[in-house]
Amino acid sequence: MSKIKEEFRDDEEVKDEPGWLPGWWMGIFYFTIAFSVYFTIDYHLIRNWTQEKQFAEEYKSAPAAVEETITLKADGSNPFRGNNAAVSEGEKMFRTMCSACHKPDGTGLIGPNLMDKEWLHGASDKEIYSLILTGVPQDKMKQKKSPIGGPPSPMPPKGGAPISDTKILKIMAWLAEKNSSLIPAK
Amino acid sequence: MTPWYEKLSKKVEDNAFKLGLWTTIAILVGGLIEIPPLFLQGSVKKIDNVKPYSALELAGRDVYQEEGCFYCHSQMIRPFKWETDRWDPTRSYGDTPYSKAGEYVYDHPFLWGSKRIGPDLAHEAALRGSDAWQVKHLIDPRETSPDSIMPAYPHLFESDNLVDPEGIQDRMNALKTIGVPYSEQEIQGAAAIVKGKTKGDALVAYLLKLGRDTKQK
Amino acid sequence: MDEKINYDNEIVRKFVLATLLWGVVSLLIGVIIAFQMIFPEVNVHPWLSFGRLRPVHTNGIIFGFTGGAIFATIYYAVPRLLKTPMWSSALANVQFWMFNLTIVLAALSLMAGFTQSKEYAELEWPIDLLIVVWWVILAVNFIMTLKNRKEKHIYVAVWFLFSMIITIAVLYLVNNAAIPVSLTKSYSIYSGVIDANIHWWYGHNAVAFFLTTPLLAMMYYYLPKHTRLPIFSHRISIIHFWSLIFLYIWAGPHHLLYSPVPNWLQTVGMLFSLMLIAPSWGGMLNGFLTLTQAKEKLRTDATLKFILVSLTFYGMSTLEGPLMAIRDVNSLSHYTDWTIGHVHAGGLGWVHGICAASIYYLVPRLWNTNLHSEKLAETHFWVSTVGILLYVVSMWVSGVTEGLMWRAVDAAGNLQYPSWVEIVNELFPYRLVRALGGVLFLSGFIIMIVNVLKTIKTAGSGYKPVDLREGVKASA
Numbered sequence: 120m121s122k123i124k125e126e127f128r129d130d131e132e133v134k135d136e137p138g139w140l141p142g143w144w145m146g147i148f149y150f151t152i153a154f155s156v157y158f159t160i161d162y163h164l165i166r167n168w169t170q171e172k173q174f175a176e177e178y179k180s181a182p183a184a185v186e187e188t189i190t191l192k193a194d195g196s197n198p199f200r201g202n203n204a205a206v207s208e209g210e211k212m213f214r215t216m217c218s219a220c221h222k223p224d225g226t227g228l229i230g231p232n233l234m235d236k237e238w239l240h241g242a243s244d245k246e247i248y249s250l251i252l253t254g255v256p257q258d259k260m261k262q263k264k265s266p267i268g269g270p271p272s273p274m275p276p277k278g279g280a281p282i283s284d285t286k287i288l289k290i291m292a293w294l295a296e297k298n299s300s301l302i303p304a305k
Numbered sequence: 306m307t308p309w310y311e312k313l314s315k316k317v318e319d320n321a322f323k324l325g326l327w328t329t330i331a332i333l334v335g336g337l338i339e340i341p342p343l344f345l346q347g348s349v350k351k352i353d354n355v356k357p358y359s360a361l362e363l364a365g366r367d368v369y370q371e372e373g374c375f376y377c378h379s380q381m382i383r384p385f386k387w388e389t390d391r392w393d394p395t396r397s398y399g400d401t402p403y404s405k406a407g408e409y410v411y412d413h414p415f416l417w418g419s420k421r422i423g424p425d426l427a428h429e430a431a432l433r434g435s436d437a438w439q440v441k442h443l444i445d446p447r448e449t450s451p452d453s454i455m456p457a458y459p460h461l462f463e464s465d466n467l468v469d470p471e472g473i474q475d476r477m478n479a480l481k482t483i484g485v486p487y488s489e490q491e492i493q494g495a496a497a498i499v500k501g502k503t504k505g506d507a508l509v510a511y512l513l514k515l516g517r518d519t520k521q522k
Numbered sequence: 523m524d525e526k527i528n529y530d531n532e533i534v535r536k537f538v539l540a541t542l543l544w545g546v547v548s549l550l551i552g553v554i555i556a557f558q559m560i561f562p563e564v565n566v567h568p569w570l571s572f573g574r575l576r577p578v579h580t581n582g583i584i585f586g587f588t589g590g591a592i593f594a595t596i597y598y599a600v601p602r603l604l605k606t607p608m609w610s611s612a613l614a615n616v617q618f619w620m621f622n623l624t625i626v627l628a629a630l631s632l633m634a635g636f637t638q639s640k641e642y643a644e645l646e647w648p649i650d651l652l653i654v655v656w657w658v659i660l661a662v663n664f665i666m667t668l669k670n671r672k673e674k675h676i677y678v679a680v681w682f683l684f685s686m687i688i689t690i691a692v693l694y695l696v697n698n699a700a701i702p703v704s705l706t707k708s709y710s711i712y713s714g715v716i717d718a719n720i721h722w723w724y725g726h727n728a729v730a731f732f733l734t735t736p737l738l739a740m741m742y743y744y745l746p747k748h749t750r751l752p753i754f755s756h757r758i759s760i761i762h763f764w765s766l767i768f769l770y771i772w773a774g775p776h777h778l779l780y781s782p783v784p785n786w787l788q789t790v791g792m793l794f795s796l797m798l799i800a801p802s803w804g805g806m807l808n809g810f811l812t813l814t815q816a817k818e819k820l821r822t823d824a825t826l827k828f829i830l831v832s833l834t835f836y837g838m839s840t841l842e843g844p845l846m847a848i849r850d851v852n853s854l855s856h857y858t859d860w861t862i863g864h865v866h867a868g869g870l871g872w873v874h875g876i877c878a879a880s881i882y883y884l885v886p887r888l889w890n891t892n893l894h895s896e897k898l899a900e901t902h903f904w905v906s907t908v909g910i911l912l913y914v915v916s917m918w919v920s921g922v923t924e925g926l927m928w929r930a931v932d933a934a935g936n937l938q939y940p941s942w943v944e945i946v947n948e949l950f951p952y953r954l955v956r957a958l959g960g961v962l963f964l965s966g967f968i969i970m971i972v973n974v975l976k977t978i979k980t981a982g983s984g985y986k987p988v989d990l991r992e993g994v995k996a997s998a
Contacts, residue, residue, distance in 0.1 A: 140991020373573025409714025
């Protein structure tokens with residue numbers, strides 16, 4: 120940098136003009152101020168809005184998640200058995216929702232292997248369906264050792280996943296497809 | 306004709322002291338109105354069940370910070386049904402299963418995060434309460450969650466990557482001076498509790514504390 | 523005009539080079555973490571994992587790159603506007619070296635995992651103290667120069683810089699209050715909700731007073747200098763300066779909508795964000811209306827193009843921001859990639875645009891030579907603009923997609939996408955495009971560095987300023 124013997128002199132002054140305030144611009148400003156006053160009065164002073172109240176209403180008015188049109192057949196078997204669309208959707212759901220504990224191929228990680236002939240809590244659709252809905256708490260656990268070694272884990276209801284009953288049945292349809300020892304009914 | 310604000314401004318434009326003074330005043334007002342009220346008694350509603358982090362959990366919280374977990378995981382569930390259904394699917398947190406101020410009173414600093422690249426962790430204890438799963442997932446996220454984009458943290462579980470037993474007492478003492486109610490006994494016993502634990506063990510202990518105290522069933 | 527004022531250009535040259543260095547490093551890290559989000563294998567080492575590198579990227583860009591350009595402007599523009607050299611060249615040099623030491627220490631300590639874990643305030647307390655020292659040095663030098671000024675009237679660019687120096691000091695001291703445990707560890711003295719509120723008061727105003735007001739100062743200086751045209755309206759400057767700095771401070775809680783902070787605070791954050799639209803647009807208007815007087819030159823002048831696009835992104839971001847601060851919009855945008863897109867529209871569009879224009883203005887004058895290649899500057903402009911568009915648009919789509927998927931429910935009211943990974947997979951193509959946009963942008967930046975380095979090689983050959991008012995005729 121030392122080779123810059125003579126500096127360039129950048130001395131020209133910066134100027135501005137008085138100019139004017141564009142009306143539409145000030146209009147936006149006044150409008151946002153007026154709106155803010157209106158909003159505060161309407162939301163907080165008149166309607167006394169709070170996010171807690173909003174949630175309570177939303178929670179109350181939401182359709183009940185349990186009201187499902189599809190459930191087990193009269194004989195207790197899974198209506199989606201053999202339904203190809205349901206099976207492939209079930210496979211996708213299993214991979215994303217259940218594989219965390221049962222491994223993507225269903226052979227078990229900290230949850231038991233679902234691809235063998237051994238069913239710890241019953242092998243029928245009805246038994247497995249209610250097991251998934253309620254989960255397996257610590258004291259009801261029959262698994263001695265998890266497939267990856269070490270102590271097994273209790274299963275939370277629906278595996279702890281926010282998953283609908285219909286989707287559970289589709290997952291079971293896939294399971295039944297892969298593992299014939301899961302029987303429709305006793 | 307010169308408008309009033311231009312005349313007013315002229316005085317400040319020619320006087321550096323006034324410019325600095327009025328700028329300082331202008332930028333202080335908002336903060337003074339927004340910040341002090343939260344320090345008032347009762348502005349944060351306490352939740353009795355919420356307890357401070359144990360020695361190992363605190364060590365884990367420090368690991369959580371070191372690794373920058375909060376850049377991808379939030380710890381604040383907003384009051385929307387679609388959020389509470391996702392992170393309280395089994396309705397274990399009562400009628401108001403969103404995050405509340407009282408849950409965070411011992412959080413120095415807060416770790417709410419601002420971006421969910423991964424899921425929220427505020428209810429982790431209820432959702433994935435198995436330590437075996439947590440260990441497995443941290444060592445290789447893609448083994449438990451195919452297609453996960455989370456980095457793997459096997460090094461946290463190496464036998465030489467341990468929590469510093471003396472350091473944890475200093476940390477608890479520091480937190481005690483700023484109001485976290487640790488007893489002398491807890492601090493004395495802390496070193497023994499974390500001794501020999503890997504950073505990974507501590508992190509898992511912390512994850513399993515998230516949402517544990519407020520879970521109702 | 524006093525011909526003999528001895529301005530120190532050496533310190534400005536140093537800051538310009540530091541800006542380029544920290545810029546390219548931070549952008550490179552940005553590109554790496556963009557790829558980590560689509561290919562987790564790119565997390566090759568514990569020190570280089572996403573969670574460690576993200577703060578290096580953000581701190582490097584904000585404080586290293588933008589800071590460098592701001593300080594270069596302070597040491598170049600302020601003495602000229604006040605017609606007196608900086609009060610102390612020595613202090614300026616001390617600040618320069620402490621500033622660079624800070625950035626190096628910041629990068630190393632963040633990669634080592636030493637962090638206060640508050641976004642953009644991650645640096646641990648010893649580095650915080652170092653920053654306080656050089657910030658005070660900067661402030662003293664700035665204030666003493668103001669005191670010694672030979673020009674009575676203080677130009678609007680200096681107001682904006684002054685507001686930065688004051689406000690950043692206040693924000694920094696309050697938000698970084700922490701109890702040290704060891705040299706590398708401390709805990710915020712605030713907890714939970716209080717900490718969140720104070721932090722976003724800081725975080726939002728770091729955007730305001732580090733990434734906005736000093737950049738406006740740069741616009742108010744380089745635009746009239748480069749075009750040799752007067753700024754359109756001093757009256758707009760007055761209204762938008764005072765309303766901007768007064769209102770900005772209140773807007774922090776819009777980062778905490780639908781959180782456990784009190785409802786009234788959230789509403790204040792939302793409404794003050796809306797009221798910020800006009801004050802923010804004041805700066806854009808003054809820039810645009812000045813530019814319209816030079817519009818025939820826009821076709822051929824890369825520096826002006828950068829300013830134009832920069833102001834466009836500034837106007838867009840300062841409208842988008844307030845919209846995202848509206849509760850209902852925020853319920854969709856918060857926690858999503860939309861926020862990332864918004865930040866980068868401001869960062870890549872506005873901040874980088876003004877900084878690039880400044881660099882193209884400064885380099886020929888500082889090294890007293892003509893710019894190596896106007897063509898390369900033009901290439902830089904187009905490559906980076908396409909990069910920004912790819913980045914911002916892909917993040918908009920990605921953000922809205924994930925926001926909608928999170929809340930989608932089926933007829934029975936159940937979540938339609940209960941699996942998180944399924945949503946992540948859906949975002950893959952957008953995040954890939956984002957990463958490619960980042961690569962383009964980085965390439966543009968490297969083109970600028972090459973251009974600057976080649977220019978420096980011919981230092982001292984004599985700079986001949988082009989009169990833009992006659993530019994069209996001269997080149998025809």
